[in-house]
Amino acid sequence: MSGAIANAHSKHDDHGPVKGWRRWLYATNHKDIGTMYLVFSLVMFFCGGLMALIIRTELFTPGLQFVDPSFFNQMTTMHALIMVFGAVMPAFVGLANWMIPLMIGAPDMALPRMNNWSFWILPVAFSILGSTLFMSGGAPAGGWTMYPPLVLQTGDAFPFLIFSVHLMGLSSIMGAINVIVTIVNMRAPDMTLLKMPMFVWTWLITAYLLLAVMPVLAGAVTMLLTDRFFGTSFFLAAGGGDPVMFQHIFWFFGHPEVYIMILPAFGVVSEIIPTFSRKPLFGHDSMVYAASSIAFLSFIVWAHHMFTVGMPLTGQLFFMFATMLIAVPTGVKVFNWTATMWKGAMTFETPMLFSLSFLFLFTIGGFSGLMLAIVPADIQYHDSYFVVAHFHYVLVPGSIFGVMAAVYYWMPKWTGHYYNERLGKIHFWLSTIFVNVTFFPMHFLGLAGMPRRIPDYATQFADFNSIASAGAIGFGLSQLLFVYIVIQCVRKSGAIASQEVWDKPRGLEWTVPSPAPYHTFETPPEVSPGAAFP
Amino acid sequence: MIRKLCTSVLALLIAGDAFADWAVNMPKGVTRLSAETYEIHMVVFWWCVAIAVVVFGAMIWSLINHRKSKGAVPSQFSHSMIAEVIWTTIPVIILLIMAVPSAELMIKLEDTRDPDLTVVITGYQWKWHYAYQGEDVSFYSTLARPSMAARRRNSGIDPSTVENYLLDVDNRLVVPKGAKVRVLLTSNDVIHSWWVPELAMKKDAIPGFMNETWFRAEVSGVYRGQCAELCGMDHGYMPVVVEVVEREAFEVWLENEKGGATPVATASGELK
Amino acid sequence: MAVAMFGFGFLLVPIYDAFCEVTGFGGKTANEAATNVAVGADQNREIKLEFVTTVNEYAPWVFRSGVDGMTVHPGGLYEATFIARNLTDSHKVAQAVPSVAPQQAATYFKKLECFCFTTQEFAPGEEKEMPVRFIIDSKIPDYIDTITLSYTFFDTARLTDNSPHTAQPGHKAR
Ligand SMILES: [Cu+2]
Numbered sequence: 007m008s009g010a011i012a013n014a015h016s017k018h019d020d021h022g023p024v025k026g027w028r029r030w031l032y033a034t035n036h037k038d039i040g041t042m043y044l045v046f047s048l049v050m051f052f053c054g055g056l057m058a059l060i061i062r063t064e065l066f067t068p069g070l071q072f073v074d075p076s077f078f079n080q081m082t083t084m085h086a087l088i089m090v091f092g093a094v095m096p097a098f099v100g101l102a103n104w105m106i107p108l109m110i111g112a113p114d115m116a117l118p119r120m121n122n123w124s125f126w127i128l129p130v131a132f133s134i135l136g137s138t139l140f141m142s143g144g145a146p147a148g149g150w151t152m153y154p155p156l157v158l159q160t161g162d163a164f165p166f167l168i169f170s171v172h173l174m175g176l177s178s179i180m181g182a183i184n185v186i187v188t189i190v191n192m193r194a195p196d197m198t199l200l201k202m203p204m205f206v207w208t209w210l211i212t213a214y215l216l217l218a219v220m221p222v223l224a225g226a227v228t229m230l231l232t233d234r235f236f237g238t239s240f241f242l243a244a245g246g247g248d249p250v251m252f253q254h255i256f257w258f259f260g261h262p263e264v265y266i267m268i269l270p271a272f273g274v275v276s277e278i279i280p281t282f283s284r285k286p287l288f289g290h291d292s293m294v295y296a297a298s299s300i301a302f303l304s305f306i307v308w309a310h311h312m313f314t315v316g317m318p319l320t321g322q323l324f325f326m327f328a329t330m331l332i333a334v335p336t337g338v339k340v341f342n343w344t345a346t347m348w349k350g351a352m353t354f355e356t357p358m359l360f361s362l363s364f365l366f367l368f369t370i371g372g373f374s375g376l377m378l379a380i381v382p383a384d385i386q387y388h389d390s391y392f393v394v395a396h397f398h399y400v401l402v403p404g405s406i407f408g409v410m411a412a413v414y415y416w417m418p419k420w421t422g423h424y425y426n427e428r429l430g431k432i433h434f435w436l437s438t439i440f441v442n443v444t445f446f447p448m449h450f451l452g453l454a455g456m457p458r459r460i461p462d463y464a465t466q467f468a469d470f471n472s473i474a475s476a477g478a479i480g481f482g483l484s485q486l487l488f489v490y491i492v493i494q495c496v497r498k499s500g501a502i503a504s505q506e507v508w509d510k511p512r513g514l515e516w517t518v519p520s521p522a523p524y525h526t527f528e529t530p531p532e533v534s535p536g537a538a539f540p
Numbered sequence: 541m542i543r544k545l546c547t548s549v550l551a552l553l554i555a556g557d558a559f560a561d562w563a564v565n566m567p568k569g570v571t572r573l574s575a576e577t578y579e580i581h582m583v584v585f586w587w588c589v590a591i592a593v594v595v596f597g598a599m600i601w602s603l604i605n606h607r608k609s610k611g612a613v614p615s616q617f618s619h620s621m622i623a624e625v626i627w628t629t630i631p632v633i634i635l636l637i638m639a640v641p642s643a644e645l646m647i648k649l650e651d652t653r654d655p656d657l658t659v660v661i662t663g664y665q666w667k668w669h670y671a672y673q674g675e676d677v678s679f680y681s682t683l684a685r686p687s688m689a690a691r692r693r694n695s696g697i698d699p700s701t702v703e704n705y706l707l708d709v710d711n712r713l714v715v716p717k718g719a720k721v722r723v724l725l726t727s728n729d730v731i732h733s734w735w736v737p738e739l740a741m742k743k744d745a746i747p748g749f750m751n752e753t754w755f756r757a758e759v760s761g762v763y764r765g766q767c768a769e770l771c772g773m774d775h776g777y778m779p780v781v782v783e784v785v786e787r788e789a790f791e792v793w794l795e796n797e798k799g800g801a802t803p804v805a806t807a808s809g810e811l812k
Numbered sequence: 813m814a815v816a817m818f819g820f821g822f823l824l825v826p827i828y829d830a831f832c833e834v835t836g837f838g839g840k841t842a843n844e845a846a847t848n849v850a851v852g853a854d855q856n857r858e859i860k861l862e863f864v865t866t867v868n869e870y871a872p873w874v875f876r877s878g879v880d881g882m883t884v885h886p887g888g889l890y891e892a893t894f895i896a897r898n899l900t901d902s903h904k905v906a907q908a909v910p911s912v913a914p915q916q917a918a919t920y921f922k923k924l925e926c927f928c929f930t931t932q933e934f935a936p937g938e939e940k941e942m943p944v945r946f947i948i949d950s951k952i953p954d955y956i957d958t959i960t961l962s963y964t965f966f967d968t969a970r971l972t973d974n975s976p977h978t979a980q981p982g983h984k985a986r
Contacts, residue, residue: 068705069691069697069699070694071694075775075776079770079775147773153730155730155731156730159772243746243747244748244868244966244968245907248748248749249731283606285617285618286618288617288618288620290619314733314742314743315746316749316751319647326643327639330638333635334632334635337628337631340595344595344599345623347602348602349612349615349617350602350606350612350615351607351608351612352608353607353608353609362599366596369592373588376588380581380584380642381642382645383577383581383642386740386742388742388768389735389742389768389770450563450565453564453565453566454566455563455567457767459775459776462691462699462776464704465700652914652958653956653957653958654957658862658960660866673862673864674862674881726864726866728866728867728870729868747964748909748911748964748966750912750960751913752914
């Protein structure tokens with residue numbers, strides 16, 4: 007009690023973080039929580055990456071050399087779960103925590119205690135998931151899509167898989183609620199919705215998507231749980247259920263999930279490209295409408311993941327047309343970014359380089375996505391390496407390069423020091439080259455007939471697999487350089503960053519000192535009516 | 541650098557023909573519909589290439605010419621209604637152009653009427669069972685022994701010395717050339733997917749459900765594929781091999797097979 | 813909202829079922845006896861009906877149809893027999909799951925009586941003849957000329973068995 011009173015008496019202005027582990031365990035400061043999310047995501051990125059390297063090492067040559075097929079399947083399943091729920095999503099939540107209050111002029115997130123919970127659930131969830139590797143029957147091996155009846159054959163790990171997915175979902179939902187409440191209630195006066203920066207916009211849309219679909223995933227996995235343990239037959243044909251229904255429910259979650267992982271990256275590059283082109287974002291409002299229509303359409307295209315399950319023709323036609331339609335707003339975004347660069351005065355610092363790489367390579371992923379929408383062709387592509395190539399193109403140079411770009415862009419604001427630009431550029435070139443060496447040959451493999459999720463393959467697939475494996479190892483090693491650059495920057499070994507950091511960037515985050523003080527915008531900033539935020 | 545990479549990839553594509561092993565594209569296949577599928581795949585691919593040339597061209601032009609180091613002065617335009625309308629409508633038109641032939645082909649793919657022959661295919665962990673409907677012919681089809689021996693971890697057998705490594709079976713599905721073969725698919729346990737790229741045919745085998753599709757192979761030969769839906773430990777080891785033979789040869793083969801049927805129910809052999 | 817969507821996840825189940833029932837999506841047929849089907853065979857139209865039988869996860873039955881197939885007129889009332897024999901010397905309960913191909917035909921395939929409506933109990937070694945009485949609705953679209961009716965036999969013991977199971981060939985008959 008007395009401590010609390012003493013605290014209340016301390017001067018509010020300069021009260022910094024408490025020292026030691028309490029600062030992190032009881033963290034309610036959005037910057038601390040943002041940092042924890044980002045560090046956690048980096049750790050998970052390396053765990054998932056290690057699994058990817060086990061996969062690629064096994065696939066380096068035909069024949070089984072290192073692992074057994076069942077362990078191989080555990081690796082593919084865990085790699086996906088960790089990368090999706092452990093690396094990409096928390097990274098974006100971390101960026102949201104750090105940047106949204108700074109970008110809208112709020113002192114913190116709206117619900118700081120819930121924020122603490124939603125972070126600390128994650129290490130628990132992933133410890134549970136990771137521990138399944140040591141259980142009898144091994145980790146889940148039925149694919150991250152958890153299709154029944156196969157997933158019901160999982161060993162002791164099964165309930166732990168379901169429970170950890172529940173926790174991940176819970177964490178995402180709480181994070182999403184926090185983002186929505188913060189954006190809706192805590193904007194600086196005069197910052198109207200349409201004045202909000204694109205990163206805030208895309209996150210607002212993402213948060214609504216999360217809120218809408220994570221509970222659906224939770225419902226689906228709960229049904230799996232009761233099917234296994236409590237005698238229900240939601241997905242068992244013998245009891246009047248239908249295994250295909252799980253796929254419908256899963257992809258009702260799964261397709262919006264794809265956009266949950268990419269929309270914030272859209273937001274990031276929409277911040278970075280204008281800064282380094284020294285021009286305002288082209289078509290800010292149409293970008294908002296495009297992102298919203300992508301989000302809306304994402305709810306009515308789920309069955310394009312299931313064109314081979316045997317759907318009536320009308321269903322196939324509907325989902326094909328709806329899917330093709332998504333190409334339109336996505337195209338608008340790409341064209342608008344191009345128009346932003348057009349007649350600008352560009353410089354090519356690391357964040358810009360990663361954004362440009364995003365632009366080119368995400369577009370390639372978009373093209374293969376369009377090809378996959380065409381049902382007759384999809385029947386050939388489905389569950390082949392072509393699909394693996396497609397979604398890695400949108401997730402690695404898409405989502406992950408988006409995160410990398412954001413970290414390079416805002417890190418000087420976080421630490422008050424620049425990172426090592428030369429090393430940053432080297433990291434960029436290595437990543438971009440290796441990502442293509444890894445994933446481009448997979449297009450060929452898929453078209454030539456190699457199914458995904460196989461531990462061994464026919465000899466005619468050997469050459470491209472070797473190239474892909476070599477690329478993957480190169481990509482993995484390049485990321486160690488990233489860790490080195492970040493540590494260097496956090497240790498303040500680079501040049502001191504000015505308040506603006508870059509050349510006249512737009513946005514409120516550049517009006518606070520570098521490094522951003524522990525508490526910012528305790529009184530809301532003035533947003534002059536004419537200020538161009540976008 | 542990206543361009544450099546693209547050119548090297550392109551060079552690879554062109555050089556690809558020199559090596560039989562370096563298959564980089566979808567097979568044209570041996571059915572009329574597989575050829576049409578290939579056609580649509582290529583049409584959409586070239587549309588993508590065309591769009592890529594325009595979009596990437598604009599980006600690269602801008603990257604080269606609108607850089608600060610060249611003394612570019614940033615203009616400050618930030619919207620244009622006309623541009624937005626143009627790059628919304630043009631994609632819609634292109635998409636419609638792609639959608640129409642796709643829809644036509646889909647209708648043909650679904651037309652399972654008037655088959656000459658019906659085969660019931662049942663997926664098992666991890667093999668296939670084929671039953672010729674109305675004939676007393678049915679059998680399992682499992683990974684061939686040479687592959688089986690070589691696939692073991694550190695088996696000491698070099699896969700390249702095994703003919704059709706992982707793509708060979710003990711009993712092939714034999715069908716007559718030119719006949720419309722209706723395929724009914726179901727599964728004994730988990731979901732599998734029956735895929736033969738040369739026939740442009742992939743369909744899931746789902747327990748408790750009967751899926752239907754068809755093909756008509758126009759060229760004799762042996763066509764190989766694999767299970768495409770993750771179905772557990774040995775998912776990578778349940779290949780599909782279809783042998784297309786002349787009608788007379790098929791009749792002879794069918795007569796020989798009769799009587800040796802393995803009905804699904806007495807699968808294990810231990811049952812009787 | 814999150815709670816509502818969690819509920820919505822479960823709500824998708826009945827929605828999906830209703831959807832399947834209306835459209836025949838997934839080749840599902842109704843699992844209750846049809847009432848009010850117009851009877852009156854349309855002698856001008858013939859449809860080829862084929863029967864396919866399967867057992868799931870090596871369920872210990874021999875299961876076959878009495879005839880391989882039959883030719884039917886839409887609107888006519890027909891009966892077909894399926895025969896199953898329990899291969900074990902223990903008491904067994906089976907559930908037959910019907911599926912119709914092509915899927916579009918499923919809603920027009922009206923069963924008045926079917927052994928698949930309830931579970932079927934088998935004494936050790938028992939062989940049973942099981943009837944299905946059905947009408948093919950005369951509203952069935954013209955382009956359908958062949959219908960495949962498939963039944964899969966499931967061992968219901970599997971439903972309450974929590975242990976992870978991979979399909980094991982050979983339930984040894986003791
Ligand atoms: Cu399989």
